[in-house]
Amino acid sequence: xxxxxxxxxxxxxxxxxxxxxxxxxxxxxxxxxxxxxxxxxxxxxxxxxxxxxxxxxxxxxxxxxxxxxxxxxxxxxxxxxxxxxxxxxxxxxxxxxxxxxxxxxxxxxxxxxxxxxxxxxxxxxxxxxxxxxxxxxxxxxxxxxxxxxxxxxxxxxxxxxxxxxxxxxxxxxxxxxxxxxxxxxxxxxxxxxxxxxxxxxxxxxxxxxxxxxxxxxxxxxxxxxxxxxxxxxxxxxxxxxxxxxxxxxxxxxxxxxxxxxxxxxxxxxxxxxxxxxxxxxxxxxxxxxxxxxxxxxxxxxxxxxxxxxxxxxxxxxxxxxxxx
Numbered sequence: 001x002x003x004x005x006x007x008x009x010x011x012x013x014x015x016x017x018x019x020x021x022x023x024x025x026x027x028x029x030x031x032x033x034x035x036x037x038x039x040x041x042x043x044x045x046x047x048x049x050x051x052x053x054x055x056x057x058x059x060x061x062x063x064x065x066x067x068x069x070x071x072x073x074x075x076x077x078x079x080x081x082x083x084x085x086x087x088x089x090x091x092x093x094x095x096x097x098x099x100x101x102x103x104x105x106x107x108x109x110x111x112x113x114x115x116x117x118x119x120x121x122x123x124x125x126x127x128x129x130x131x132x133x134x135x136x137x138x139x140x141x142x143x144x145x146x147x148x149x150x151x152x153x154x155x156x157x158x159x160x161x162x163x164x165x166x167x168x169x170x171x172x173x174x175x176x177x178x179x180x181x182x183x184x185x186x187x188x189x190x191x192x193x194x195x196x197x198x199x200x201x202x203x204x205x206x207x208x209x210x211x212x213x214x215x216x217x218x219x220x221x222x223x224x225x226x227x228x229x230x231x232x233x234x235x236x237x238x239x240x241x242x243x244x245x246x247x248x249x250x251x252x253x254x255x256x257x258x259x260x261x262x263x264x265x266x267x268x269x270x271x272x273x274x275x276x277x278x279x280x281x282x283x284x285x286x287x288x289x290x291x292x293x294x295x296x297x298x299x300x301x302x303x304x305x306x307x308x309x310x311x312x313x314x315x316x317x318x319x320x321x322x323x324x
Contacts, residue, residue: 049310056306057299064294073287074125075172079165079179080279084271085196087160091275092129094189095165095182099127114181116174124178125168132159167281168288175281183275192274200272207264214257 046053083091101110102124111121134157135142144164167178186192270276286293 045310045314049306049314052306052310053303056302060299060302061291061295063298063302064291067294067298068289068291071289072170073289074168074170075284075287076166076168077172077175077281077284078279079167079182079277079281080162081165081182082162082271082276082278083274084267084276085192085199085274088131088158088163090192091186092163094186094192095127095129098182098185099129102126113185114178115184116177116181120174120177123169123171123174125170126166127168128166130164130166132162132164133157134159162278172283175283179277179280183273183277186274189274196274200268203264203268207261207268210257210261210264214254214261217254217257 081091085091098110098113101107101113103126107118107121110116110124111118114121131145132141133143133145134140137157141159141162145158165182167175169175169178
């Protein structure tokens, strides 16, 4: 009797497992059918109420047109700047002060700081600075922190030598003058100019020292080659004199010094200013608040409103009864 109970138990477990799979398959089939029916009913409802959404699109375009006529058009563009004198934060803080002048419409201060006319200063709507960030610390820029999401994230590296400046202007022609004005403003900052002067002095001293090290290494290599005495060499068990020189390889040290020299030359000649513009402002074609741009922002609100009205009208009787 005990020998028959074990196979019977195993067979019963297999039957129960098969039964569970069958029930699960039926449940999955019914759920899929219900989901398809639900999606189908939604599509049918939307097609039946198409005129609500057509009216919403027309209203969005009309609102965008009215909004465009009621407000002055403005454009935006980005500039990429390299901070040479110091790291990004002091330079960005100086530029943020210009943004405050633009926000408060202090055009006289903006004109003086940027060396622009009052008319050009009045064409500036806003100025902002943004960090670039590097995910994974692989040396490749992964994006621009427009929403300041990554400032406190320790797993993401902020690029501390290059940043972006976003300018909003009412007249795109002023962007070229603004670019020159930003450089003028930063170059004439006493604090940043002092830091840059000290940096250039240090670079010149390093450059002279590297040149001296290169000459010394070159002369050392020549002296060892031409002045070493004949050396004893062992060949076939005998000691013989040879005049062949054992030349030491100084290529790695020399190449390292040459790379350092090139880096210092680049910093002295190309990055000699407080900042360097790596990529200037591009002239935008379409305004930020044009009819198309405004319609793209408004259309979702109107469509959501149209859907809400259609649902309320469709189920108004049920809503009325439930309120009673």
